Amino acid sequence: MSRNGHLAVFRGPKGTRDDLVEVVRPQLRLVPEEPETLLYLFNISEDEPDTVWSYERYTDDTGFAAHGHAPGVLEGLQSMPGLTFESHQLDVLPGAKGVPPGPGLTRMGTSSEVRDARGMLVRYDFDPRSVGECVAQIPQMFPFVDRDVGAQLYVWHSDPARPSTVWLYAMFATDDALESHLAAPDARRAFDRLDGLSTSQTWRTRLVDGKWLRATP
Numbered sequence: 001m002s003r004n005g006h007l008a009v010f011r012g013p014k015g016t017r018d019d020l021v022e023v024v025r026p027q028l029r030l031v032p033e034e035p036e037t038l039l040y041l042f043n044i045s046e047d048e049p050d051t052v053w054s055y056e057r058y059t060d061d062t063g064f065a066a067h068g069h070a071p072g073v074l075e076g077l078q079s080m081p082g083l084t085f086e087s088h089q090l091d092v093l094p095g096a097k098g099v100p101p102g103p104g105l106t107r108m109g110t111s112s113e114v115r116d117a118r119g120m121l122v123r124y125d126f127d128p129r130s131v132g133e134c135v136a137q138i139p140q141m142f143p144f145v146d147r148d149v150g151a152q153l154y155v156w157h158s159d160p161a162r163p164s165t166v167w168l169y170a171m172f173a174t175d176d177a178l179e180s181h182l183a184a185p186d187a188r189r190a191f192d193r194l195d196g197l198s199t200s201q202t203w204r205t206r207l208v209d210g211k212w213l214r215a216t217p
Contacts, residue, residue: 004038005090005157006064007121007167008054013082017050021208023080024052028208030070036063041171043119043205053121053205055169057092064089090157090167093138097145097154117152118178119205122168130196131164138166144186150177171207178204 012020024042031040039057058064067073077083126134138156145154153171172178181187 004058004060004064005092005155006054006056006058007088007090007157007169008056009086009088010052010054010077011048011084011086012050012080014050016080016082017044017052019080020050020052020083023076023083024054025208026076027054027067027070027073030067030073034063034067034070036060037067038063041119042208043121044208046204046206048203052208053119053203055119055121088159088161088167090159093135093156093158093166097151117207118172118175119207120168120170120172120178121203121205122170123201124166124168124197125199126164126166127196127198128164131166134196135166144184148177148181148184150174151181 010020010024012023021042021044028040028042031037036059037056038059039055041055043053043055045051045053056064056067058067077085135158145151150173151170152173153169155169157167157169159165159167170181172181
C-alpha cells in the first residue's frame with residue numbers, strides 16, 4: 001500500500017460557504033505547478049453546507065509536504081476567522097478505478113470541464129476484530145464498478161490513524177449516475193456481505209467550479 005492519499009476537511013462558520021470556497025480556491029491554482037501532485041479535487045458538501053472537502057493524491061510523502069508548504073497556503077487558511085481544518089493521510093488500497101493506485105506513475109494533466117460531476121465520500125467503521133478480513137475482500141466485492149461507465153473515479157483507503165476505518169472517495173459524471181450506482185442491486189448485495197461493518201456515513205458533494213484536475217499517463 002502507498003500512503004499517498006489525503007483527505008482534508010475545511011469547515012467555516014454558519015452561512016460562510018462562499019467565503020470558504022474563496023479561501024480554499026487559491027490552493028487549486030497552485031496544483032499544476034506541483035509535479036508530485038497527481039490529483040486535487042475540491043468538493044462542496046451537500047450535506048454540510050459550510051464544509052469543503054479536498055481529495056488529493058501525491059507521488060509520495062515528499063509531494064504532500066511540498067504542497068502543504070507552498071507559498072500562501074497557510075496564510076490563506078489563517079485569514080478566515082472561525083475556519084477549522086481536519087486532515088487524514090491515507091493508504092490507497094488495491095482496486096482503484098480512474099487513477100493508478102501506485103505512486104510515481106503519473107503527473108498532473110490539464111483541467112477538464114465536468115459540468116454536473118458529483119462526488120461521494122463514505123466512511124466505514126468496522127469491528128476491529130474483522131477489519132483486516134473485510135479490507136481484503138473489497139477489491140473482489142466490487143467488480144461492478146469497472147462496468148459502471150458513470151463512475152469516473154473510485155478509490156478505497158485505509159486510515160493508519162484509525163485502524164478500524166476505511167474511506168471511499170468516488171466521482172460520477174452526473175446526479176443520475178451517482179443515484180443509479182447507489183441503487184444498483186450489485187451494490188446492495190456487496191454491502192450486505194461486509195461482515196463486521198458497524199457504522200457507515202455517506203456525504204454527497206459537488207466539485208467546486210465544476211472543474212477537476214486528474215492525472216494522465
